[in-house]
Amino acid sequence: MEEEKGKGEEKEKEKEKERIAREILREMGERGQLEQWKPRLNIFADAADIEEWDSVLLNRYPAVYANAELNLKKEEKLKKEEQAKQARQSLQEACKGLSRQLGVARRLLDFSVERFGREKELEIGKSVTYPSMNTSLLTGFYTKDLGEAERALCYAESQLSKLLLAQEQGGESAEEFEEKALHAGSLTFLAMEIAETLKMCCFGFYNAGTRPATEYTDFPPVETEVGLGAADTSKPVVVFLGSDFLPAWFAVEYLRRSGAGLEEAVEICGVGAVGHDIPRFYKRGKVLASAVKAREVFRAGIPDVVVVSGELCFELDVLEEAKRVGAKVVACGLDLELEERSAKTVQDLVSEVLEKDLPGVRISGPEKAGELAVRLVVGVKKIPKKKGKIKQDKFLMRAGRGPMSELEWRDLTFGIILGGNGPGMINILGCGDRGDCEGSGNGKEVAEIARYFLERNALVTVSGCVAADVAKYFDEEEGGRKFLFEQYIAAGVLKGLVNFGGCTAISHVPAAVYRGALVGSGYVPKANWTQIADYLYARLPVVAIIWGAWTETMFAVASGLVRSGIPVVVGPSCSPSCSPSCSPSCSSNFKRFFLGDKNDRSKWWMYDGVTGEKKEVEPCPVHMLVPVETKEEAIAMSAKLLHRPLALRDPRLASLEAENEAYKNFFGEYSDDWHLFVRSEQELHVMRRAELLRKLKEEHGWEIEGMRIKRARHRSGELMEMAEYNKKYGIQLGRYSTLVPRLVTEKGSDDK
Structure with a gap:
């Protein structure tokens, strides 16, 4: 049977x-x-x-x-x-x-x-x-x-x-x-x-x-408070932990139903994944910290009631930490050595916890857990809490907005695919800076990376707990701080700063890039992996940066991005003097990388999409998964990974200038292979053109006449006219090409 x-x-x-x-x-x-x-x-x-x-x-x-x-x-x-x-x-x-x-x-x-x-x-x-x-x-x-x-x-x-x-x-x-x-x-x-x-x-x-596209520039508004100082500890504070937002959602539903000013009276805060989920359905929600810094939330004495549901990203003895500050624990679906009391009413549970001074309870239903958390926190006696430096740890960000639309990509296509008005799309994601890891610097490095690329006209997206770290950048202005999310629009266009959301919202990164491929190709996006990945890999200047603490989830995410054709930079690496406690979640735990060899010319080729001729192309993207140690290396490597073999002239100029500027600013010299991406003097930034033409002549053996390239040195060592050079090296601008033999069109078909 x-x-x-x-x-x-x-x-x-x-x-x-x-x-x-x-x-x-x-x-x-x-x-x-x-x-x-x-x-x-x-x-x-x-x-x-x-x-x-x-x-x-x-x-x-x-x-x-x-x-x-x-x-x-x-x-x-x-x-x-x-x-x-x-x-x-x-x-x-x-x-x-x-x-x-x-x-x-x-x-x-x-x-x-x-x-x-x-x-x-x-x-x-x-x-x-x-x-x-x-x-x-x-x-x-x-x-x-x-x-x-x-x-x-x-x-x-x-x-x-x-x-x-x-x-x-x-x-x-x-x-x-x-x-x-x-x-x-x-x-x-x-x-x-x-x-x-x-x-x-x-x-x-x-x-x-x-939402209509007219709202994208300011959606969601910059109103989500971030940091340990975001919670008003003069009020009862409920802190949610874990990967499951449902108890928080039901807690908010209970607050709204109850009326009587209860929403104003109770602070709803989150840490980690649930922390970034809460502001997407409750604008009064606060993001206290990334999951890797959850212990700091307890040590600051912020929570009165802690709700744990789903999985924790990092090891944390929630019950022990809660006892230290006198907070009560509601465990939804987790053991935590608490007695299972799902059969009892919420009122009975509140009475038992308060009258018997229980450390907490374990229940199975998220609806009951949410209501219990609110009713319990109202009854818990508040312990006076010192403000101290914690008051300064308060920043502003936009809550996660969800997907990026095709309309935004149409606008972006003119900027980075056709026009070269910006270097590309930089996607920053991850679990956030540890803070106690010497490799992570001042904890604001990820914000500085985002700001660097925004100032240079890139689209920057953030997702995961790292979004809260990006919020920590601000400029002091008359009248107070102006945060990074306040300085840039929220639309998915050049010079836009988009927050997709928390951990699950990382899925919007490849989805957004796929939509970019569809805008230009018109391919069918169903069970058609190879054709979509082949298209975007060779054309779209997109890079992902995974910054901060390491988890198995981030390892899987990096693998998925690589398979999608999106290069990935991971960092920062641990300092040799880092404490042993740092190592389990340090980004140095990435032990596998996908590195290209720019010197092996046999690896860098594409098929002419019409004739099927195999042609040598520039070594780009040079790596698909590469580690870096510092924010400067992350910026320079990300800029380098924006090169694409099928880029048009102006986008080639934009990506080459992004690389040259970063290397020159941070390391005092240009990379040793920048000349491999030059096909015309028009692709050299006007402010560097004279200097770079001189270098092409003196260091690489090219023949320069005035401000023009007369003859180029092929990688074989042969000196040839530019027309012949561009015929033998690289793909003709606008020519359909592919890395997959099956995707070569029938001879005589129209070019793509």
């Missing part, structure tokens, strides 16, 4: 795949794409289904492991065994990050289905043409209701089982393990996206997709 049932389920899955495939092929046919390329759909993709693209990346950027054993002179067989061992570890770390996000999404989805039903519509908004991009590229469909979200999440959970089995069994090559680790990263974004979609569509989180 079980065997027959299994066969029946397999048949149903195959029928569903066929239905999805017919729909996608019909859409491709309507767009005239079936005559140009052979489709290869990855519906409900296994890792092997996207091997076509993964192999391109891993061949150009082979994994490098921060392990001394790999650098020893070993026999080739032993080297491969050691690499496979390290790659297997990569898969394990990526699966841990994926598992955490699947757990977050599953708990929220189950609760949403129970509360709203499977038919509940998931409408992101009219401003977003392509919803749930992370999901559709892997499954072939958009999640239009809770039932479809369930299908997508079940797929991701089944994929995790397969990945864990492969990791457990071993026996694969390093490349095969790394392909699976990349797949785990892509699935992590799917899980995050499902959770994020439910937050916006079922629980009223801020969502730019439902």
Whole structure:
């Protein structure tokens, strides 16, 4: 019976795949794409289904492991065994990050289905043409209701089982393990996206997709208070911890229902993931700190009641820390060595905790936990708290806004793809600065990185706990501080500073870049991973910076970004004098990188998309996952990674100037390979042109005539006329090209 049932389920899955495939092929046919390329759909993709693209990346950027054993002179067989061992570890770390996000999404989805039903519509908004991009590229469909979200999440959970089995069994090559680790990263974004979609569509989180474009410049307003000094400790303070926002959501619902000025009387604050979620549905919510600094919140004596729900990102003895400051603990779905009391009424629980002076209670329902937290904090006797320096730790930011729209990308396309008015899109994400790590400097480095690129006309997005660190930058002006979020508009355009939101909102980073690819290509964004990634990798000047504390989730996120074709910079590295307590969550725990070799000319090529001719191109992006130690290195490397082989003239000028300026300002000299990206004197910034032309002549053997390049030195050493040089090196401006043989069009087809 079980065997027959299994066969029946397999048949149903195959029928569903066929239905999805017919729909996608019909859409491709309507767009005239079936005559140009052979489709290869990855519906409900296994890792092997996207091997076509993964192999391109891993061949150009082979994994490098921060392990001394790999650098020893070993026999080739032993080297491969050691690499496979390290790659297997990569898969394990990526699966841990994926598992955490699947757990977050599953708990929220189950609760949403129970509360709203499977038919509940998931409408992101009219401003977003392509919803749930992370999901559709892997499954072939958009999640239009809770039932479809369930299908997508079940797929991701089944994929995790397969990945864990492969990791457990071993026996694969390093490349095969790394392909699976990349797949785990892509699935992590799917899980995050499902959770994020439910937050916006079922629980009223801020969502730019439902807003007209005219509001984007100031949406959401700069009104969210950040820092330990944000909480008014003269009032009862409830602090929420963990990855589950539901108790906080129900606490706010209870406050609103109760009236009688209760909203003004009680402070609702959050730490970590839930801290960044709260202001998206409750504008009075405060973000006290990133999860890695949760202990500081307790040591400052801020909470009167602490609610813990979901998983904690970093190790913390919540019960012990709460006892130190006399705070009561409500654990929702967590043990914490508290007695389970879900069966009792809220009134009984309040009475017991207060009368018996219990340290806290454990209950299972988020609705009861939210109400209990509010009623309990009103009854808790306040302990006088000193202000001291904590009062100065108070900043302003915008709450997370959710997705970026196609309309913003259309505007951005003219700025960074066609016009070169800005260097590109810089996405800063992560778990925030530790503060106690010497490598993290003054704790404001990430804000300084954001400000640097904003001043140079880039679009900067932030997501995760790192957004609160960006808020710490301000300028002293007459009348007070002016914070970074107040200095720049919130639209996804040049010189815009966009806060996507907390941890699950990191999924908006690849989704936004996919939309950018669709604006320029018109490709079908369903089960079409390779074509979308191939397009954006070679054209869109986009970089991600993962800054601050290390977690398995960030490891998975980095893997997913790389697979999407987005270069990643990670840092800062630990100082050698750092304390041992720093090491478990220091960014130095990134042990696997994807580094290119700019000197190996055999790695840098593309196919002419019409003729199929294989052509040598510039070595860019030179790396896909690279570590840095300081903010200066992060800025310079990010600028360098904005180079793209298919960039037009003015964008080439913008990216080259971004690199040259950063290297010159921070290190006193230009990089040793800047000349590899020059195809015309018009691509040299007018203020540096004379200096750079002189360097081309004196240091690189180019022939310069006045302010013009007459002949260039090819990488082969041959000196040739510029027309011949540009014919042999690089892709003709505007010419359709690809890294994937299948995506070469039929000869005679129109150029893309």
